[in-house]
Amino acid sequence: MRKKKGERWLDLSINVMLIIVAMISIYPIWYVLIASVSDPTAIAAGQVTIIPKGFNLQAYKKLFQNSMIWTGYKNSIIYTTAATLVDLFVQATCAFALSRKTLPGRKFLSTLFIITMYFSGGMIPRFIIISKLGMLNSPLALIIPGCVSVYNIILLRNFFEYNIPDSLIEAAQIDGASWTKCFIKVVLPLSTAIIATVALFSITSHWNAYLGAQMYLYDSELYTLQQVIKIITSEASSVVSENATLDEMRQMILERNLMKYAVVVVGSIPLIIAYPFVQKHFVGGVMVGAVKG
Amino acid sequence: MNKALRKEIKKHKELYIFMIPALIILIIFSYGPMYGIIMAFQDVKIGTPILKNEWIGLDNFARFFSGAWAGVVIKNTITICVLSALFCWPMPLILALLLHNSTNKFIAKTAQNFSYLPHLLSIVVTIGILRLFCDGETGLINILLVNLGQSRINFFGDPDWVYPLYIISGMWTSTGYSAIVYLSSLSAVDNDIMEAAEIDGASKLKRILLIQLPCIMPTVVTMLILNMGRLFAMGADKMLLMQTSLNISSSEIISTYVYKQGIENYQYGFSTAVGLFQNIVSLILVLSTNKISKKLSDVSIF
Numbered sequence: 001m002r003k004k005k006g007e008r009w010l011d012l013s014i015n016v017m018l019i020i021v022a023m024i025s026i027y028p029i030w031y032v033l034i035a036s037v038s039d040p041t042a043i044a045a046g047q048v049t050i051i052p053k054g055f056n057l058q059a060y061k062k063l064f065q066n067s068m069i070w071t072g073y074k075n076s077i078i079y080t081t082a083a084t085l086v087d088l089f090v091q092a093t094c095a096f097a098l099s100r101k102t103l104p105g106r107k108f109l110s111t112l113f114i115i116t117m118y119f120s121g122g123m124i125p126r127f128i129i130i131s132k133l134g135m136l137n138s139p140l141a142l143i144i145p146g147c148v149s150v151y152n153i154i155l156l157r158n159f160f161e162y163n164i165p166d167s168l169i170e171a172a173q174i175d176g177a178s179w180t181k182c183f184i185k186v187v188l189p190l191s192t193a194i195i196a197t198v199a200l201f202s203i204t205s206h207w208n209a210y211l212g213a214q215m216y217l218y219d220s221e222l223y224t225l226q227q228v229i230k231i232i233t234s235e236a237s238s239v240v241s242e243n244a245t246l247d248e249m250r251q252m253i254l255e256r257n258l259m260k261y262a263v264v265v266v267g268s269i270p271l272i273i274a275y276p277f278v279q280k281h282f283v284g285g286v287m288v289g290a291v292k293g
Numbered sequence: 294m295n296k297a298l299r300k301e302i303k304k305h306k307e308l309y310i311f312m313i314p315a316l317i318i319l320i321i322f323s324y325g326p327m328y329g330i331i332m333a334f335q336d337v338k339i340g341t342p343i344l345k346n347e348w349i350g351l352d353n354f355a356r357f358f359s360g361a362w363a364g365v366v367i368k369n370t371i372t373i374c375v376l377s378a379l380f381c382w383p384m385p386l387i388l389a390l391l392l393h394n395s396t397n398k399f400i401a402k403t404a405q406n407f408s409y410l411p412h413l414l415s416i417v418v419t420i421g422i423l424r425l426f427c428d429g430e431t432g433l434i435n436i437l438l439v440n441l442g443q444s445r446i447n448f449f450g451d452p453d454w455v456y457p458l459y460i461i462s463g464m465w466t467s468t469g470y471s472a473i474v475y476l477s478s479l480s481a482v483d484n485d486i487m488e489a490a491e492i493d494g495a496s497k498l499k500r501i502l503l504i505q506l507p508c509i510m511p512t513v514v515t516m517l518i519l520n521m522g523r524l525f526a527m528g529a530d531k532m533l534l535m536q537t538s539l540n541i542s543s544s545e546i547i548s549t550y551v552y553k554q555g556i557e558n559y560q561y562g563f564s565t566a567v568g569l570f571q572n573i574v575s576l577i578l579v580l581s582t583n584k585i586s587k588k589l590s591d592v593s594i595f
Contacts, residue, residue, distance in 0.1 A: 006496060007497050011497075014396070015400050022407040025407040025465070031426075031433060043431060044430070045436075089314070097308035097311040100305070103305050104305065121326025122569060123552065124555040124565045126326040145321075148318045153315070179308055180307055210530050211528070211530040226415055230417045233420075234534075257428065260421065272413070
């Protein structure tokens with residue numbers, strides 16, 4: 001069937017708008033990337049817009065000489081790994097128990113969890129409890145208190161309840177398998193997709209978290225990558241130095257700004273590299289949450 | 294009966310053990326703070342056991358509402374809620390309609406993948422990028438303004454720019470991600486209706502506006518209403534990163550105020566009271582909007 005003229009225009013404008021959306025989404029990230037490898041004077045003159053100009057890696061050289069970045073990277077990797085493992089263990093076991101319809105008190109226990117999605121004691125009482133438990137200035141404050149994500153537990157519970165046939169579990173139990181055995185031998189092998197999704201949610205949220213680290217960690221040795229990025233990107237862009245000429249000062253400002261571009265790139269690269277491999281699970285998880293949440 | 298129940302509990306003993314870690318954490322770190330709410334009614338002295346503090350009734354609340362900041366932080370919080378709802382909410386819907394109706398699979402796929410990339414960036418990185426773009430000297434926006442013969446704008450030094458920057462960066466972060474929900478409900482729109490309309494001569498634009506849009510309207514309204522309640526509970530991190538001493542009159546919101554009074558100034562009783570006020574208002578919003586959305590989706594006119 002031949003398309004009408006008006007329809008062709010509509011199709012064209014839809015595609016043009018989508019191209020614009022794609023560009024708006026990616027351009028700020030792209031600009032930061034090209035600016036970080038460009039000549040700072042060219043940036044200030046507005047000559048860097050689409051491709052880098054005066055390509056150099058000065059900013060990265062300087063950035064990687066800064067030991068804070070390495071400490072931040074190391075800490076973030078350790079905290080994120082530990083927190084994700086704790087999250088998965090606590091959430092998956094709890095979700096499995098809640099997914100069994102025969103469990104006495106299931107409704108009450110579920111409600112206990114769901115209430116906390118809607119009402120909380122607030123930032124300050126929580127802070128006081130965490131500090132009373134001696135977790136101030138300890139990475140434990142980022143790992144333990146937040147490991148019960150009710151949203152993730154619901155995702156897991158729904159999967160265990162609806163996507164794994166009860167008959168499989170019953171059959172295993174008739175064969176004499178305990179609940180633990182059922183969980184490890186029957187349920188977990190069939191749930192890799194949802195576990196990958198939840199792990200992904202955990203990893204991104206721990207890697208990206210900022211305020212918690214800011215509240216609980218004081219020692220610069222313990223800082224996460226996000227804290228380090230915050231420190232570097234919010235350094236004042238003015239320099240006061242008595243011996244420097246105006247031109248030298250301007251140069252220093254420009255170089256410091258270049259560092260900011262570089263640190264933003266360094267901070268976002270792990271997730272952007274991982275993204276193509278994980279985006280299927282990411283989208284899948286949102287769908288599951290939307291349909292049955 | 295009782296015996297049967299006991300037998301059932303025994304049969305599920307292992308499952309209760311499974312729940313122990315999560316329950317302990319939940320009780321300590323979610324229900325513990327709820328108990329801590331009593332500090333809102335106390336004059337908290339650091340180092341005193343919680344029940345030994347002096348009870349002062351509603352004094353903390355009175356101090357907040359009669360103070361100079363109450364009006365400012367409540368106004369800022371509400372304004373941002375309403376602006377976010379007005380401007381951020383239609384974007385994912387429009388994007389989902391565009392993606393769903395695109396004739397070019399490659400463009401649609403690329404646009405979709407790019408559009409939720411910003412969601413993966415941390416809030417520190419997002420605001421870092423925003424600050425670099427808006428930098429007074431070397432930011433791209435000011436360079437372009439100067440090249441166009443305009444004067445520079447000090448984005449982060451001007452209270453008037455706080456709301457636009459907050460909303461625009463929010464749109465950039467969340468549009469692609471929020472569109473996913475609408476896309477899945479669009480794919481559930483009955484193909485038969487679409488084909489029948491096409492045979493009857495309805496143009497594509499008409500099919501989009503008169504069939505697809507009404508079909509997903511319940512989802513759209515529900516999302517808007519549900520988010521309204523959650524919006525009010527707005528966290529402190531993004532605003533804390535955007536604040537400067539020059540824009541504080543627009544950028545101080547309830548949660549940033551609680552953070553400063555509690556964590557930085559050790560006013561535990563006072564800041565717990567302010568936080569409690571925010572939590573109660575957002576709970577009321579969530580519950581009442583939940584009710585409205587239930588009514589709307591059940592008795593929906595579409």
